[in-house]
Amino acid sequence: MNNYIFPFLWMRGEDEATIRKEMEKIDECGIKAVCVEARPHKDFCGPGWWHDMDIVIDEAKKRDMKIWILDDKHFPTGYANGLIEEKYPERKKQYLACTACDVFGSVRPRTLNVRRMMKPTIGFWQIGQPANDAEREKNKILSIVAVPFAEGNRFHEKEINLMGQYHGQDEITFTLPKGQWRIHVLYTTCTDGGNESYINMIDSVSAHTQIEGVYEEHYKHYGDLFGNVIAGFFSDEPQLGNTMEQGYDTKLGKPGMQLPWSEELAQMIKERCGEDYQRLLAFLFAEGEEKKDEPQIRYDYMDCVSRLYQKNFSEPIGRWCHEHGVEYIGHVVEDNGVHSRLGLGDAHWFRAISGQDMAGIDVIGGQVVFGAPVQERKGMGPLVLDGEFYHYALGKMGASAGHLDPKKKGRTMCELFGAYGWNFGVRDQKRLLDHLLVRGINHLVPHAFSMAQYPDFDCPPHFYAGGNNPEFPYFAELMKYANRMCDLLNGGVHKARIAVLYDGEGDWSGSCMPMQRVCRALTTNQIEFDIVCLDMLCNLKAYNGYADGNKICINGETFDVLLVPYAEYLPERLYEFKKENPTFPVYFVGGYPKSMLMDEVRKAPAKEEWKKLFSMVSLDEVSGELECNDWSKPFLDEEFLELTLYHYEKEGKQIIMLMNESPEEDFNGVINLPFEGSAVYVDAFRQKKWALSRMADGRVRIEVPAGESCLLIEEDGEGLKPYCSLSGRLRAADKIEDISHEWKVSATKAKDYPTFSEEETYRDLEPYSDAHPDFAGVLRYRKNVTIGRPVKEAYLEMEQVYDVVKLFVNGKESEVRLTPPYTVSIGELLKEGENEILCEVATTPARDQRNYPSAPFDFNHETTDPTGICGKVRLYLK
Structure with missing residues (x-):
């Protein structure tokens, strides 16, 4: 059996005996790989680090284990082992910033000191706070635009470009038409944004610093082990990082937020919008009244940023790894909606992981809570966690990329368990594991094995904890179960007929229905689906895909219908996809878009309305509409919202995994198996099977206790005991x-x-x-x-x-x-x-x-x- 588990092994400079002991304990769990993480290691990529790595490598060789390397001195990825601050300060992040001056009543000359506007304004309570004045002296004005007020904080899209009055001097003088105006001064800067020690993800030279600082250094020392003992590298939450704020509300227009920038980004936007593109940039910060320029420039900006992240960071690292015989994996920040935003996010989740050889997510810190699927929960500090996203969308989004991107080879990794606390024991870990397995996750990075003195305050639980964790032997049993399940759910094909469109582009320019709403409607009705992104639909060939009349095939999966969560604005590419595939059903869920946005090829948007090609269904009617069109069949005789289903085919056998995600109510009911022939009921943890008896109409009755999972496999049950539910066996007692x-x-x-x-x-x-x-x-x-x-x-x-x-x-x-x-x-x-x-x-x-x-x-x-x-x-x- 292959290994599918590679937990974090935290390295801080421990003694040799401690490192060897921890590797022994990991091996005792049946785990045959680790992901070493500097947490931090004070001598990362120095003699101390190589000394400690030599010990890990020696143990790995003796135990036939593999090693993954987390690719930086400390979390998150992008520090490049300090090269930005130590060697390449000119490669630090660049931002587009905006300050404003309101002008009420005009029709006479006004003078404005724009030099003083090349830094953020502050409140009196911020006087004396540190600032990088030397860096601020390098700031450069990119655009000066006057925009007329509408009402409140909205502006008419009748901007006036004032750059003609600016030639590098401190002040400009201008006369505006009558009315109320806001002057936006947009400037580029390398300070007052995110962490100044981190690389610029959307600049090719800066982004390459990550490879130079970490990847090449490890190859110099262990090149002969690449592709055998050393399996590859793991990026942990690389992010655009344009703000120091740890939050999820980082859409364009957020007050005070500077935006990621680079010369290449400026050129891309110029090619799309024309020579005078600078006049439009104000609407990256200001809200337009007419909603013509604002939605378009915001779409263009986010589309370009996400493509540059893909081009300059994710894919170059993937190529470097392949050229050196190893793989590239990891995950970005997915939390709430930030997977398609700035700040902690990377603008577009699918593009951000495009260079990786596995899809990747994490579930840590109480993100998925058993028994609380739709509640907003208290997270770390002030953060609020959207239970609906984590429960219904996150795992499926990760697994979908694994299923549909040929590069991933059906593999999706999840970093799990970390920062849930010491009370999060093996019981809860089993439930979280099953929650992920039943959504298609099949590679695991348990968080974490810490060798620090017990108790380590850093994001427990820690599985061995220097021998102080009473549940360690049971954690080992859980890991052996996990590896068996991951082995079963690898190497086959996910069976789903429904595609849900990724909501990233819909979130960029206006309001939208989060995709988790649609995912929830399907999950609670036991309807299988995958989340597809627009890049897949518009370039099917790159994803081993093709259109086949009224169906779309992507990397071995065949979809009967596409569900598009409502968005105010969507790109023309979706419209063109539908025009090219007129017989393939596409439904907007919850309403038609207001308008269509142009893509990188600037042509006039299609005149036809969305309604002429697309259908529409309300969220409440989704499952019924799918059933009416024979795109899904009822799985249960009676509704049970907490029963989650995963359908997989491997080696000619149909596999159904079920999990009862209710914390209190057992499922005991009749199901309609989506295959004919014999079937067995499997308790995968206990490694026991029973033969299922079908009713005359082919249905079967089963029981799944609260919090438990089972497998139903298309298999001859001859010689097995007939299945009888646990409650049935207890009732039979005399x-x-x-x-x-x-x-x-x-x-x-x-x-x-x-x-x-x-x-x-x-x-x-x-x-x-x-x-x-x-x-x-x-x-x-x-x-x-x-x-x-x-x-x-x-x-x-x-x-x-x-x-x-x-x-x-x-x-x-x-x-x-x-x-x-x-x-x-x-x-x-x-x-x-x-x-x-x-x-x-x-x-x-x-x-x-x-x-x-x-x-x-x-x-x-x-x-x-x-x-x-x-x-x-x-x-x-x-």
């Missing part, structure tokens, strides 16, 4: 015994296991944390039970367990349960007479944090689970 009382309980810390304390007798199973609130470790529950007769089947049911449990019966290991239901089949281990039942429960490290000094900061606040076995414990006998 005797139920309550064994909740008089358990003997002992405890141990993770590092002391398997040496336990003296046993205490618990009459009732109360949380262990009630009496021991600061304890984290392994709890052992022991009880003798007398069985008065032979049994065919027996099940032990534990109502509540915090967090994971391993069960022994008469000294023999029965089963490990990472998630509810904590119900285990033990019939083959019971005997007539007295039986010893022993349960080992591992807690998360959360409560142990009370025994150490608190972190000097809080990202957010959370509750803490109890520990141990709580509530009822029952035996079901038959």
Whole structure:
């Protein structure tokens, strides 16, 4: 079996023994690769770094492991190991900035000191704050434009170019027509924006500094290992970085926000808009009244920026890696809508990852919360997390690029688990993992193995934590399950008939319906889909695609219909695609666009209205419209919104993965399998199969407990036991015994296991944390039970367990349960007479944090689970 997991191994300059021990522990998990990350390493790409890398490489060779390298001295990618500040200050980021002066009442000469306008204005409370005055002296005016006010903060698109009055002097004098005006002074600068130590992603020379500073240095030292021990490089959240603000509202027009800029960008916009393009630039900052120039220049700007990021950063790194025998992977910031914006974003998600050999996303820091799919949640600091985006769009967006871009070879990577906190144990990790698998993620970067002294405050959980994490053996079991699942969901073809258009271009110029709304309508109706971008549709050949009458094929997937989330403005390319494929159905969801935007080839927009070629459907009617046109078939007899489906075909077999994402309600219902013939029900964690029995009409009844997943595979079930739901097996019991009382309980810390304390007798199973609130470790529950007769089947049911449990019966290991239901089949281990039942429960490290000094900061606040076995414990006998 191949390896699909490569966790972060944080490198800070630890001693040799510690590094070797951590590599050993990673290998114990069945994980055969790591991604080394300087977190930070003070001697990155220096003698200390090469010394530590030599140790990792030696261990990797001994253990037949691969190494990925996170490509910078510290997060995020783009620092280029300090070369901008140390060697190439002329390559720092460049910005387009705008200051303004209001003129109310005119028709007489006015004089304006434009030299003083080549820096931001401030409030009195900002006086004395540091500024780079030396850099400000280099600022250059690009455009001076007068724009007439409409109402409020909107402006008529009847701008007057005042650059004719400017010849490098400090002041200009002009006379404006009567009315109210705002003078916009637009200038280029290399300060007052984002981090001045970072590269300019949209400048080819600056962007190449990343390769020089990190990639070439590693090749000099380990070139002979490239393509064998060293698998490749990982970029972590490279971003346009035009602001220091950590936020998602970075659309054009945001007050005070400087914009990414470069000479190449200026030339591209000039080629599109003409010699006097500067007069239009004011509408990158100001809102137009007539909505003609403003939407167009904003589309042009974002389109050019995203193409330059692709051309100058993503694709050159990918080419360099291929030329040197390795692969290039990673992810950008996708959060909320920033995947198509500036700031933390890179303007267009699909273009940003175009050079990478896998699609990539991350799910960290509470972005996906089990049981809260549509809530806006508290994130780090002031950030608000849009649950609907993370739950319904993020995973599918990532998997779609993996499916549809031939370069990705069906592979999508996710960085996961990091910054969820110490309370986020293996139970929750299993649920998050399944959430990603059922959306098509099939390569994993668990975050993280930290070798710092325990407890490391840096974005826990940490899986081994120097031997202090009681759940580490169970994390190893989770990783073995994860690798099996990723292996199953690789090398085949995703089966989806519905395409949803990526909403990036729609977000650039006006209001739009976020694509997650459409994704939610499909997901909750168990309708499979992929998210496609306009670049794919307009260049099918580059994506192994073609049009086939009323269908579109992209890299082996065949789509019957395209759903386009509503947007005020969309580019002409979409209209041209539809004109070239008139029989392929395209629906706008929620309304038709107001207007059409020109693309890089400047020709008059088509006169025909959208309505003549496109159809429209409301969001509420999407699933019904698809069903009416036979583009989807009902999967369930009765609605169950939390059941998520993934359909895959591999080696001639149909594979359905299901996950019940309800935290409380079991799914027990009838489903319509999308294939004929025999099928088996698979519990992939326990590696058990049962033969499914079809009803006369081909349907099957199954059960998926709350929070659990299963596989339904097209396979001959001959020789297998017939499938019977867990609840059905429990109902078949002819005797139920309550064994909740008089358990003997002992405890141990993770590092002391398997040496336990003296046993205490618990009459009732109360949380262990009630009496021991600061304890984290392994709890052992022991009880003798007398069985008065032979049994065919027996099940032990534990109502509540915090967090994971391993069960022994008469000294023999029965089963490990990472998630509810904590119900285990033990019939083959019971005997007539007295039986010893022993349960080992591992807690998360959360409560142990009370025994150490608190972190000097809080990202957010959370509750803490109890520990141990709580509530009822029952035996079901038959």
